[in-house]
Amino acid sequence: MFSYLSSTTILLCILISYNSVHGWGSDGHALVASIAQTFLTDESSTFVRNHLPWYTSGNISMLSSWPDFILYPDTNPVDYLNWQWSKQLHFVDTKDWACVYDREADCNWSSGQQCVDGSIQNYTKRLADSQQDDVQRQEALKFLVHFIGDAHQPLHAGFQGDRGGNSIRGHFFSKQTNLHSLWDTVMIERRITQDFHSQPALYLEYLLKQMKTQYAQNISDWTNCSSSDESRYLACATLWIAEDAKLNCDLVYRDENNQPMSVSKEFELGQTYYNTRMPIVEQRLIQGGVRLGAVINKIVQTVGVNNKSKKFSFGATALIVAIVSQILLLILLLNYRFISKKESTPKRSSANQQQSKSFSTV
Numbered sequence: 001m002f003s004y005l006s007s008t009t010i011l012l013c014i015l016i017s018y019n020s021v022h023g024w025g026s027d028g029h030a031l032v033a034s035i036a037q038t039f040l041t042d043e044s045s046t047f048v049r050n051h052l053p054w055y056t057s058g059n060i061s062m063l064s065s066w067p068d069f070i071l072y073p074d075t076n077p078v079d080y081l082n083w084q085w086s087k088q089l090h091f092v093d094t095k096d097w098a099c100v101y102d103r104e105a106d107c108n109w110s111s112g113q114q115c116v117d118g119s120i121q122n123y124t125k126r127l128a129d130s131q132q133d134d135v136q137r138q139e140a141l142k143f144l145v146h147f148i149g150d151a152h153q154p155l156h157a158g159f160q161g162d163r164g165g166n167s168i169r170g171h172f173f174s175k176q177t178n179l180h181s182l183w184d185t186v187m188i189e190r191r192i193t194q195d196f197h198s199q200p201a202l203y204l205e206y207l208l209k210q211m212k213t214q215y216a217q218n219i220s221d222w223t224n225c226s227s228s229d230e231s232r233y234l235a236c237a238t239l240w241i242a243e244d245a246k247l248n249c250d251l252v253y254r255d256e257n258n259q260p261m262s263v264s265k266e267f268e269l270g271q272t273y274y275n276t277r278m279p280i281v282e283q284r285l286i287q288g289g290v291r292l293g294a295v296i297n298k299i300v301q302t303v304g305v306n307n308k309s310k311k312f313s314f315g316a317t318a319l320i321v322a323i324v325s326q327i328l329l330l331i332l333l334l335n336y337r338f339i340s341k342k343e344s345t346p347k348r349s350s351a352n353q354q355q356s357k358s359f360s361t362v
Ligand SMILES: *[C@@H]1O[C@H](CO)[C@@H](O)[C@H](O)[C@H]1NC(C)=O
Pocket: 030, 059, 060, 061, 062, 063, 201
């Protein structure tokens, strides 16, 4: 019940503070999810509709940034502390300039370390498992949609020494940023603003066209997962992260003169970096989408669309309590919005900046 409550809370927060959160980290995830959605079979569409809150109508894009929103007081004032355990599930650190992913050394599962590849394995299994109750499976789907996106952002497998690029600071077209944010949001936002009239939907159309033309020959390769237990649901996360590690050394961590970037020197990047790296960003968004779609289809194909949870998650009383608290919360939030509207504009924009910083860490 708690996570049902919090997901509704998040939605309310998103709706209410829409202006302040829009675009920060969410465009990339929404695009990956929307690309995946186009791959879903009829059975998969029904399955995701059954495993998401009713108000999404099975649109996996709508809650694709939920795992980020739950982490921060700005977006989840009520219970962000309860979700801090999930922070480490969004990424994995790799050895500086090793250019490979060494799963044993970089994320030692046997010693209890948790990283994005392990969480992808965890949540594919949980989504497919009818022993999990409805709330747990819904949570698994939301996490899975998000983490497969994260696994395709090269800096979510960035270097340990600079916290995945978060500690490498500099300027992009003269604006202050850090390398991690640049790849999470800044380049994507620039692309959407400049070339697609600030409309993510038009950008999605473009990416889908790229997928069907330029990358048409690659799709079967990208969804090939031939190794080990990961292949069960085609969730080859280790392979995807190995791709990140290579991209990091070849392109992500290199400036416009092909020199390695580091924490000790501020970067100055602009048109050249943007022109050469943007195609990689787009390729990763498309790859993430194609693979997420394939994984969901594979799960549904394996367990069946009518694979109902065997456990009931909450009874009628709990439901009433949930609804009443939601109404109370809504009233509270509406009040809050009314008050914050009266506040001066500068204060709002500084809250905004803080938020973009906090999103850049995972
Ligand atoms: C799904 O939700 C996204 C918002 O994340 C929206 O842009 C998109 O239009 C929705 N898709 C459909 C088919 O309703």
